[in-house]
Amino acid sequence: MIYQVYPRSFADSDGDGVGDLPGITGRLEHLVDLGVDALWLSPFYLSPQADAGYDVADYRTIDPVFGTMADVDALLHKASRLGLRVIVDLVPNHTSDEHAWFRAALQSGPGSPERDLYLFRDGLGEHGEQPPNDWKSVFGGTAWQRVTESDGTAGQWYLHLFDVKQPDLNWQNPKVRAEFESILRFWLDRGVAGFRIDVAHGLIKAPGLPSYSAEHHLLHGNEEDRPRPPYWDQEGVHEIYRGWHRIVEEYEGDRVLVAEAWVEPAQRLARYVRPDELHQSFNFDYLLAPWSAAALREVVTESLQATDEVGAPTTWVLSNHDVLRHATRFGFAPGAVLPNGIGADDPQPDAELGLRRARAATLLMLALPGAAYVYQGEELGLPEHTTMPDDVRQDPTWRRSGHQHRGRDGCRVPIPWQGDAPSYGFGPGPRSWLPQPASWRHYALDAQQGVPGSTYEVYRAALRLRRAHALGAGSLAWVEGRVDGLVDGQVDGWGPDVLALTNGEVFVLANLGGEPIELPEGSVVLLASQLLTQADGVVSVPPDVTVWARLSG
Ligand code: GLC
Numbered sequence: 123m124i125y126q127v128y129p130r131s132f133a134d135s136d137g138d139g140v141g142d143l144p145g146i147t148g149r150l151e152h153l154v155d156l157g158v159d160a161l162w163l164s165p166f167y168l169s170p171q172a173d174a175g176y177d178v179a180d181y182r183t184i185d186p187v188f189g190t191m192a193d194v195d196a197l198l199h200k201a202s203r204l205g206l207r208v209i210v211d212l213v214p215n216h217t218s219d220e221h222a223w224f225r226a227a228l229q230s231g232p233g234s235p236e237r238d239l240y241l242f243r244d245g246l247g248e249h250g251e252q253p254p255n256d257w258k259s260v261f262g263g264t265a266w267q268r269v270t271e272s273d274g275t276a277g278q279w280y281l282h283l284f285d286v287k288q289p290d291l292n293w294q295n296p297k298v299r300a301e302f303e304s305i306l307r308f309w310l311d312r313g314v315a316g317f318r319i320d321v322a323h324g325l326i327k328a329p330g331l332p333s334y335s336a337e338h339h340l341l342h343g344n345e346e347d348r349p350r351p352p353y354w355d356q357e358g359v360h361e362i363y364r365g366w367h368r369i370v371e372e373y374e375g376d377r378v379l380v381a382e383a384w385v386e387p388a389q390r391l392a393r394y395v396r397p398d399e400l401h402q403s404f405n406f407d408y409l410l411a412p413w414s415a416a417a418l419r420e421v422v423t424e425s426l427q428a429t430d431e432v433g434a435p436t437t438w439v440l441s442n443h444d445v446l447r448h449a450t451r452f453g454f455a456p457g458a459v460l461p462n463g464i465g466a467d468d469p470q471p472d473a474e475l476g477l478r479r480a481r482a483a484t485l486l487m488l489a490l491p492g493a494a495y496v497y498q499g500e501e502l503g504l505p506e507h508t509t510m511p512d513d514v515r516q517d518p519t520w521r522r523s524g525h526q527h528r529g530r531d532g533c534r535v536p537i538p539w540q541g542d543a544p545s546y547g548f549g550p551g552p553r554s555w556l557p558q559p560a561s562w563r564h565y566a567l568d569a570q571q572g573v574p575g576s577t578y579e580v581y582r583a584a585l586r587l588r589r590a591h592a593l594g595a596g597s598l599a600w601v602e603g604r605v606d607g608l609v610d611g612q613v614d615g616w617g618p619d620v621l622a623l624t625n626g627e628v629f630v631l632a633n634l635g636g637e638p639i640e641l642p643e644g645s646v647v648l649l650a651s652q653l654l655t656q657a658d659g660v661v662s663v664p665p666d667v668t669v670w671a672r673l674s675g
Pocket residue numbers: 173176177213284320321340382443444
């Protein structure tokens with residue numbers, strides 16, 4: 123299992139309210155205890171933090187808010203001693219506008235080699251006063267910004283698919299390619315186990331930057347009947363990844379390249395993990411699937427098929443720093459259209475139901491073959507902060523969407539470690555860059571450790587069993603329904619709201635229906651997402667519960 127650490131919210135060693143590298147190093151034992159194999163660190167590079175570090179000003183320097191290069195080395199060293207591998211984030215689609223290259227591009231003027239590292243274009247209209255095309259920023263508003271030339275006149279425009287402080291690089295320019303190959307080597311030489319590649323589907327834009335009027339989303343894929351936007355999933359990205367594959371192959375040990383690519387359908391996504399390209403690609407279909415047996419079954423089957431065809435492992439993920447935490451998502455009606463961020467005056471989730479379903483969804487996920495990703499805090503059952511005051515929000519989405527979309531701050535709130543400490547033990551003092559809800563006292567790690575049936579102990583037990591039974595490397599077989607226990611590999615009586623499968627010797631049953639169901643006679647429960655009841659030797663599985671069992675006979 124790969125655990126995502128969002129550095130600014132994991133652990134704060136110096137009390138400034140922002141998490142840092144020494145904070146992570148100090149808590150690595152927690153990850154070992156939980157059963158983590160590898161961690162992925164979101165960016166900690168020098169950055170003005172306009173998009174929480176996804177706006178990098180220098181890819182080889184550590185932002186002082188997170189620490190120093192010596193702190194990175196100490197983290198890598200301790201992780202290696204503890205048997206944890208460390209994957210870092212690489213942000214190649216754009217730099218910060220405070221990157222030396224972009225500053226030089228602004229100074230050097232139209233037509234210069236410096237400008238060719240980015241996507242500068244003349245504007246339309248008589249005086250170039252209109253943006254070069256109609257592309258929109260993922261965070262809202264136009265994707266173009268006009269610059270003032272050094273003589274003070276209104277000048278060219280540059281493309282930013284994200285914030286105005288995140289100019290897109292020109293990946294047709296060989297200098298950009300060479301620079302990123304060098305950055306890869308820089309971090310591989312320092313001992314990282316690989317990279318999570320940010321916006322891996324966005325590096326190449328269609329020639330001529332043709333207009334595309336449709337509203338687009340990073341996180342929702344595209345509707346089937348719409349043409350692919352000219353900035354996502356263009357053929358040219360694959361050549362870049364073949365080059366990166368060759369680089370990581372030169373290094374000892376297993377080094378992995380993981381794509382963050384919001385690409386549909388699964389077959390199209392699988393092209394990123396062909397044998398000579400990247401090793402894994404986040405499979406967001408599982409994350410986007412509603413709480414429905416039919417939907418989950420289809421997503422699981424299609425995901426496995428698509429990656430099997432190219433010989434790569436599939437991946438599973440339910441939460442990350444860009445989406446509503448799954449304990450909150452599942453607290454709304456299945457299939458409900460959810461907002462990008464929730465505020466106090468929005469409809470609120472059913473927190474109890476959400477957590478119950480989240481735990482069941484997690485146990486299902488951790489039983490599947492492939493690589494599982496867990497986002498910090500989900501092992502505590504953390505919900506989204508759904509009542510955060512708007513004036514503390516930091517995600518540029520809130521501002522750029524003209525206060526239409528609250529954005530992603532609700533899933534980025536600092537982690538509660540100790541129920542009774544200031545900032546719940548996130549830092550030594552009370553400071554926390556985003557406020558923590560009062561209810562988080564009960565979610566704190568120390569309130570759950572050693573408590574049977576707590577979310578933390580369920581995750582921990584699941585990860586131990588997942589390792590012991592090698593479920594990640596296993597293979598899935600659906601168990602079809604038939605009545606009266608297990609007969610010739612079949613069980614029955616459960617109807618369409620039940621998912622039943624085996625992975626090796628582990629039998630998994632998820633009850634997504636409204637009625638309790640019975641486990642096949644003679645099965646030995648290994649783990650359940652809630653405490654189960656048993657009467658006359660029959661184990662009953664209530665609604666919204668997943669069970670792992672061993673079948674006898
Ligand atoms: C990715 C990151 C997200 C960031 C965006 C722009 O989607 O996960 O947090 O805002 O890229 O870099």
